[in-house]
Amino acid sequence: SDEILGLFVHQASLWAPMLTVDQEGWRDAAHTLRGAGGGIGAKVLAQACAEAEAADEAVAQGILVRVRDELDRALADVAAYRHEMALRSLKS
DSSP, X not given: OHHHHHHHHHHHHHHGGGOSTTSTTHHHHHXXXXXXXXXXXXXXXXXXXXXXXXXXXXXXXXXXXXXXHHHHHHHHHHHHHHHHHHHHHHHO
């Protein structure tokens, strides 16, 4: 539903800045976005988050870059979907 997508977008905006090992809460960010991504069917994002969560800090940064890329892709998909739904509601 649009409410779930809106929640995902909101959570992404809150947690995305923490997706770097420089931030103390990066594992929390990955964990939260894993659940949020899974909730909207963004399986690749959820998988990348799971890998980041489990990674040693030495290799985590590279995985977090992938998480950010997948997050951007998921947000673009959500925006496109919501735009399509808005156009459909205008036509009906």
